[in-house]
Amino acid sequence: MIRPALRCDVPPALRRLAALAPLDAAAVAALQAALGRAITIRAHREIHSEGGAMPGPQLIVSGWAARVRILPDGRRQLISFLLPGDLVGQCGQPEPLSLSALTAMTDVSICSVPSTADAPPLASAYAHSVALEQAYLLEQITRLGRMNAQERIASLLLELHERLRLNGMADATGFDIPLTQEHIADALGLTSVHVNRTLQAMRRSDDLRWQGGRVTLTNPAALAHWLGRQPARVSGSAMRGA
Amino acid sequence: MIRPALRCDVPPALRRLAALAPLDAAAVAALQAALGRAITIRAHREIHSEGGAMPGPQLIVSGWAARVRILPDGRRQLISFLLPGDLVGQCGQPEPLSLSALTAMTDVSICSVPSTADAPPLASAYAHSVALEQAYLLEQITRLGRMNAQERIASLLLELHERLRLNGMADATGFDIPLTQEHIADALGLTSVHVNRTLQAMRRSDDLRWQGGRVTLTNPAALAHWLGRQPARVSGSAMRGA
DNA sequence: CGGAAATTTGAGACGAATCAATAGCTGTGG
DNA sequence: CCACAGCTATTGATTCGTCTCAAATTTCCG
Numbered sequence: 001m002i003r004p005a006l007r008c009d010v011p012p013a014l015r016r017l018a019a020l021a022p023l024d025a026a027a028v029a030a031l032q033a034a035l036g037r038a039i040t041i042r043a044h045r046e047i048h049s050e051g052g053a054m055p056g057p058q059l060i061v062s063g064w065a066a067r068v069r070i071l072p073d074g075r076r077q078l079i080s081f082l083l084p085g086d087l088v089g090q091c092g093q094p095e096p097l098s099l100s101a102l103t104a105m106t107d108v109s110i111c112s113v114p115s116t117a118d119a120p121p122l123a124s125a126y127a128h129s130v131a132l133e134q135a136y137l138l139e140q141i142t143r144l145g146r147m148n149a150q151e152r153i154a155s156l157l158l159e160l161h162e163r164l165r166l167n168g169m170a171d172a173t174g175f176d177i178p179l180t181q182e183h184i185a186d187a188l189g190l191t192s193v194h195v196n197r198t199l200q201a202m203r204r205s206d207d208l209r210w211q212g213g214r215v216t217l218t219n220p221a222a223l224a225h226w227l228g229r230q231p232a233r234v235s236g237s238a239m240r241g242a
Numbered sequence: 243m244i245r246p247a248l249r250c251d252v253p254p255a256l257r258r259l260a261a262l263a264p265l266d267a268a269a270v271a272a273l274q275a276a277l278g279r280a281i282t283i284r285a286h287r288e289i290h291s292e293g294g295a296m297p298g299p300q301l302i303v304s305g306w307a308a309r310v311r312i313l314p315d316g317r318r319q320l321i322s323f324l325l326p327g328d329l330v331g332q333c334g335q336p337e338p339l340s341l342s343a344l345t346a347m348t349d350v351s352i353c354s355v356p357s358t359a360d361a362p363p364l365a366s367a368y369a370h371s372v373a374l375e376q377a378y379l380l381e382q383i384t385r386l387g388r389m390n391a392q393e394r395i396a397s398l399l400l401e402l403h404e405r406l407r408l409n410g411m412a413d414a415t416g417f418d419i420p421l422t423q424e425h426i427a428d429a430l431g432l433t434s435v436h437v438n439r440t441l442q443a444m445r446r447s448d449d450l451r452w453q454g455g456r457v458t459l460t461n462p463a464a465l466a467h468w469l470g471r472q473p474a475r476v477s478g479s480a481m482r483g484a
Numbered sequence: 485c486g487g488a489a490a491t492t493t494g495a496g497a498c499g500a501a502t503c504a505a506t507a508g509c510t511g512t513g514g
Numbered sequence: 515c516c517a518c519a520g521c522t523a524t525t526g527a528t529t530c531g532t533c534t535c536a537a538a539t540t541t542c543c544g
Contacts, residue, residue, distance in 0.1 A: 053478055069384045072470035077387040079380055091376075092334075092369035095478030099377045127334035134333075135341045137379050138321055142311045144386035145319040145431035148531075180490060189387030194532055196492060212541095228314035236295055236337030391500075422522065436500055438524060 011035055012167035013061050016085025019166050020128040027119035035061050038111035041104045047088075048102040054089040056112060057126075063108035064178050066187070067100040078187035080136060081105070081160065085167040087113065087129045106178045131234035136163075139232070144189050149198040152188040154223050157208065157215055162231055174209075174216035253277055254409035255303050258327025261408050262370040269361035277303050280353035289330075289344040289352065296331040296338045298354060299368075305350035306420050308429070309342040320429035322378060323347070323402065327409040329355065329371045348420045373476035378405075381474070386431050391440040394430040396465050399450065399457055404473055416451075416458035 010018075014031050017023065023031075038061040041047050047065060048054065060082050067079040079100050082088060089096060090113070116123040139159060143152045160177070164170035181199065182192040190198075202208055207223060209216040217223060224230070252260075256273050259265065265273075280303040283289050289307060290296065302324050309321035321342050324330060330344060332355070358365040381401060385394045402419070406412035423441065424434040432440075444450050449465060451458040459465060466472070 051475065067380075069380065069388075071384070071388060075388040077384045079383050091373055092365070093373050093477055094366070094369075096373065097476055097478060099373075099380050099476065123334070124336070127336075131333055131335050131338065131341075134379075137376075137383070138309075138311065138341050141321050141379070141382055141386060142313070142319045144383060145429075146311075146313060146317040182490080187387075191533060192491085193493090193534085196490095197532095200492085233293065234339055234341065235335055236339060424522080433501055434523085435502080435525090438522095439500095442524085 010168065011061070012084035012169050013059055014085075016167035017059075017122070017125045017129070020132075021121060021124035023121050023125065024119065027114075027121045027125075030114035030119045030122070034059065034111045034114045038062075038109040040107060040109045043104050043106050043108075045104050046101055047104055047108065047110065048098045050098055050101045052098050054096045054098050057090040058088045058110050059113045060084050060086045060088065061109040061111055064105040065108050065110075066103055066105050066183070068103050069100050076186045077189070078183065080133070080140060081187070083160075083163055083167065084169065085129075086133070087126060090126055090130050105183065128235060132232055135232040135234050140187075149188070149190055149194055150202060151227060152190070153184065153195065153198055153202065154207065155227055155229060156184065156188060157217065158220060158224055158227070158229055159232075161215075161217060161220060173220070174214060176213055177210070177215045178213060252410065253303070254326035254411050255301055256327075258409035259301075259364070259367045259371070262374075263363060263366035265363050265367065266361070269356075269363045269367075272356035272361045272364070276301065276353045276356045280304075280351040282349060282351045283346045285346055285348050285350075287346050289346055289350065290340040292340055292343040294340050296340050299332040300330045300352050301355045302326050302328045302330065303351040303353055306347040307350050307352075308345055308347050308425070310345050311342050318428045319431070320425065322375070322382060323429070325402075325405055325409065326411065328375070328405075329368060332368055332372050347425065370477060374474055377474040377476050382429075391430070391432055391436055392444060393469060394432070395426065395437065395440055395444065396449065397469055397471060398426070398430060399459065400462060400466055400469070400471055401474075403457075403459060403462060415462075416456060418455055419452070419457045420455060 011032075013035060014028065017031060018028070041063075043063075050069065062084050065082040065088075067082070069077045069079060071077075082102070088102060088110070089098070113126070114122060116126065136159060139155065143155050147155060161170055161175055164175045165172075169175060180192075181195045184190075185192040185195045188195070199208075199210060203210070206218055208218055253274075255277060256270065259273060260270070283305075285305075292311065304326050307324040307330075309324070311319045311321060313319075324344070330352070331338060331340070355368070356364060358368065378401060381397065385397050389397060403412055403417055406417045407414075411417060422434075423437045426432075427434040427437045430437070441450075441452060445452070448460050450460055
């Protein structure tokens with residue numbers, strides 16, 4: 001199926017950071033220069049390994065990645081997904097270690113983040129991004145701790161939708177998703193069989209469609225209301241754009 | 243039962259931060275001054291509410307607190323526990339909002355953290371502390387996503403033991419715990435009934451004792467090995483003390 | 485077209501939830 | 515010093531959500 005191209009071709013990573021904080025021309029230029037220096041990691045490859053040294057803060061330019069923990073007996077937990085515009089390894093530590101593996105779910109291109117010294121407004125965008133990452137970790141904990149399969153799936157898809165809206169990769173009704181049902185299962189503490197059955201039930205009750213790598217939410221607002229879910233808010237000052 | 247007093251009476255909060263990074267005399271003095279300005283919150287009271295503005299970074303001086311999320315229908319999830327020496331609201335944002343409620347599990351005393359401007363070595367301790375907090379959130383996610391009841395309980399108790407060792411509130415074999423089985427259930431995504439039955443099984447297999455508000459781990463190292471659990475490591479440079 | 489990956493279906497088992505009741509503990513006041 | 519209230523812990527019986535295992539079937543992609 002052919003879909004209309006996005007209105008303009010601002011790279012998603014740039015679009016997200018610009019939405020998190022007002023950026024001046026120097027900041028945008030620094031980001032665009034950094035994007036040009038991105039390297040590509042093939043799907044299924046590990047970008048960082050758990051316990052390894054972090055090279056320094058980086059930015060997802062394109063593709064989807066996931067933070068992954070593997071238990072000794074092979075059980076796999078996807079901690080969180082990283083989308084274009086998300087930061088990796090942004091922390092105040094001198095010699096940080098990676099707290100989890102980072103795996104490319106699709107081909108991923110990634111670059112070092114421009115220094116805030118070159119463009120001070122970036123500091124604010126980075127701080128906002130780190131806070132959002134925290135917020136999504138807390139969401140993930142409540143999903144896993146207190147929600148059933150249907151709620152977990154709805155909550156995760158709403159979160160992905162919200163985040164992809166921010167970087168321009170989703171429209172009002174849905175988004176392209178490069179994940180398998182097994183990935184969803186590994187993120188939500190379920191089995192792929194149960195994810196499959198739960199998705200079927202949600203399709204039957206017309207909550208969503210998922211075909212050909214695209215998720216369509218019939219009524220995102222209604223779904224969010226049913227869950228009692230609200231968009232992540234991490235700062236007193238209003239967030240621009242979306 | 244009477245237990246011998248700790249070797250010296252360094253406050254746990256100070257002990258933890260000193261273990262996270264080398265502190266000079268000025269830093270210690272600044273911390274001690276701050277501890278003196280602590281205020282007390284009664285057990286069961288909310289310290290911060292979800293979505294409320296954060297006053298600025300704070301430090302738990304004594305008592306246990308927990309970050310809490312409540313779903314619209316009343317389901318409760320304890321995101322994490324905060325122990326003496328833990329930081330709250332340490333983030334780079336200008337007008338941060340609280341991402342979860344913070345509730346006092348016991349009487350809690352809490353103070354503002356000294357500025358790093360007054361004592362630069364504190365910045366390193368704070369950064370280290372923030373990184374550890376992240377590490378424990380990831381642990382919590384894998385617990386909830388991929389572990390069964392017995393593993394969740396063992397993992398949480400080992401984490402608490404590790405953290406209480408760092409601030410001097412635990413000895414090699416166990417620690418005082420001011421939590422009920424229902425608190426454990428709310429943290430681990432279980433019911434208190436099931437926590438009770440699981441604890442009984444663990445007592446029967448001589449993994450632990452839990453009586454009179456004190457947890458004794460029969461063999462912490464063996465339990466950790468069984469889980470494949472390793473102490474949190476967040477920095478390339480070695481951590482002092484413990 | 486062929487082979488691997490992903491999705492779908494079915495039957496049965498199991499871990500944890502639920503509901504309901506009892507027993508133990510702690511502090512409080514008469 | 516005992517009686518009582520209100521938590522907390524414990525026990526039992528049953529139900530339910532999700533897992534497990536195994537086998538199609540469909541989709542994707544070279």
